[in-house]
Amino acid sequence: MLRKILLSVLGVALIFGAFVFAKYLIDNKHKPKPVIPKVVKTVLVDTVKNGTIPVIISANGNLTSKQRIELYAEVQGIFKTGSKLFKPGQKFNKGETLIRLDASEYYAGVQSAKSSLYNSIASIMPDLRLDFPDIYPKWQAYLNNFDLKKSTPQLPEITGEKENYFITGRGIVSAYYNVKNLEERLSKYRIVAPFSGILTEALVTEGTLVRSGQKLGEFINTSAYEMEVAISKSFANILKVGESVSLTSLDKTKKYKGNVSRVNGSIDATTQTITVFIEVKHQDLKEGMYLEANVNAEKVENAIEIDRNLLLDSEEIYVVKDSLLDVISVKPAHFSSEKVVLKDVPDGTVILRKPVPGAYAGMHVKAANTNVSTTDSVQ
Known part of the structure; x- marks a missing residue:
């Protein structure tokens, strides 16, 4: 009897011990999560200093001879x-x-016509000496200067009505213009x-x-070339003839200086662009060469220039305030292939110089000032 009681107590004790041990194992299964240290990104920033930004229009095209x-x-x-x-x-x-x-055959015909004209004038000289002694000397001088190997000289000026009737009636004037017509065709x-x-x-x-x-x-002509480029209509009233233009080769190894020679007076209705012709002279240039032109269009006052990838689609940019990222609205004044000119950015504002992956408003950052003004990168 006592043995049964001991075995019962021992069994209950073992079950209780197993329950306690199982609970201990369950409680120790949930280990505390490790604390991840907060990473603060270091960003490159600039301090805004507004100034005058020259707007440079980039265009490209092929050279053609002027x-x-x-x-x-x-x-x-x-x-x-x-x-x-x-x-x-x-x-x-x-x-x-x-x-x-x-032109040997045609030349012979011209000489024949010239000879006939000479003979026609020579045949009227006796009559001129008798009837028109006052005009005879100038016609005699004309015959003396008449050379069949040279271009036919212009007929003497006919001054009087009688002289006009006499010379024209002999077919001298018509024969003269016939010879000049043949000579003109011979020159071709x-x-x-x-x-x-x-x-x-x-x-x-x-x-x-x-x-x-x-x-x-x-x-x-290989001494002067022109390049035709299409510019936005917004610059129609700004571009001027004679404006200096910087040109570079396709591989960026050579630079040339040109100037705006002509500006089309009409705007293309399809593309809403205006055609500008740039003249450039250099001994290394060839027709058909591809060049890139940078035209100085205007100057934007009280503005800055930054990379285009820093401008958000909502026309905002990131700024740094008390080690936190924030956004402010800006007013784009001009876009180029890589840059954008902005207005309405207060002086002293700290802005990003390079994009930050995964950036958002309120993000903790550490500013690393590069000591470069936003206007220093303007070309």
Whole structure:
């Protein structure tokens, strides 16, 4: 009997002990969470100091020669070989022959007409000596200066009515203008360079038959080039002819100086832009080169310039107040590809210099002033 009582007590004791041990294990299973130290980001800031910000408009385009002519034949003939080859890349000075066509047959006809004019005048000289002795000397001087190898000189001035009837009635005036017409057409057998430049296109070769109206090639002036760019209509009243322009090559290795030569008077209805022509001169330039232009459009007073990625979509920027981030509203005055000009930012305001990932209003930060004014980065 006693043995049963002891075993019962021992069993109850074991069950109680197991319950207490299980409760202990459960209570010790929930370990306290580790305390994560609060990280305060260090940010680069600037102190606002408003000033005058020049607005620079960036545009790009290809160069074209300021002087370009397309060569066309107005007469027909065999293309004769000249002192220089008629090939692309060939340079010609002003006044040099670009193209010369065989005009031997036409030249003979011109000389025949000139000879007929000379004979017509010579045939009336006896009558002039007898009937018009006062005008005879000037016509005699004209004949003396008449050279078949040179251009036909202008007829003497006809002063009197009788002289006019006499000269015109003999067909002298009509014969003269017929000769001048033939001489003018003869000059078209030779095309000379109107300026010093280079041949960029040649569509015929020496010895071929050139027909009237046929295109022969293109000739450009290599001393001056123009670049056509499209600028926003908002700058239509600001851009002026003669404005200095800085140009850079595509690889940013070379810089050139140009100026605004022309500004179109109309605005493109589709793009709402205005066309501006920039003239640039340099011996290294070639037609078709791609350049980027920076045009000084205007100056914005009492403003600052910052990176575009610092401006929020809500037209706000982050500022630092008592080690906390906050936002203030701003007024963008001009956007460029990388920068934005802002107004209505009070002097002394501490703003971010570089974007902060995950930034939000109320975020704790530590300011690291770079001692660089917001206007120092203006180009």
